[in-house]
Amino acid sequence: AYQKTNIRTEHVMNDVWFSEPVVIDFEPSGHRKVSSCFEAVExxxxxxxxxxxxxxxxxxxxxxxxxxxxxxxxxxARKTLRKAAKAAGLLA
Structure with a gap:
């Protein structure tokens, strides 16, 4: 039988997008383009x-x-994320 899962998605639907992504270099897994506040928090x-x-x-x-x-x-939000990435030496 089909079971409906109750997944909370409102936080994604109300995401706030950056004008352009911040590219963060997470070694060793590589670069990550962060395009929104939800991705940034993650x-x-x-x-x-x-x-x-x-x-x-x-x-x-x-x-x-x-x-x-x-x-x-x-x-x-984008500015403070970029600043934190730069301070951490993670800015790609």
């Missing part, structure tokens, strides 16, 4: 190296989450 939470979880990382995490909630602009 990378910051799951792929960011522990050694680089500093003030810039915390700021990017906060601003990207705020952008998803409509409190900050996608431009601000």
């Amino acid at each position: 990378c910051l939470d799951l792929r960011w190296p522990r050694r680089a979880r500093d003030r810039a990382w915390r700021s990017a995490s906060r601003v990207c989450r705020d952008a998803l909630d409509g409190l900050r602009s996608p431009t601000e």
Whole structure:
């Protein structure tokens, strides 16, 4: 019998997209194009190296989450993500 799964997708539907992607180099798995705030939060939470979880990382995490909630602009979110990636030496 067909079973309907209840997957929460509202966070993806309300994603906030960047004007252009930020390319982050996660060694050894390679480059990742981050095109939206949801992808940014995912990378910051799951792929960011522990050694680089500093003030810039915390700021990017906060601003990207705020952008998803409509409190900050996608431009601000992209800028703080880029800054965190640069500080961590991950900017491709």
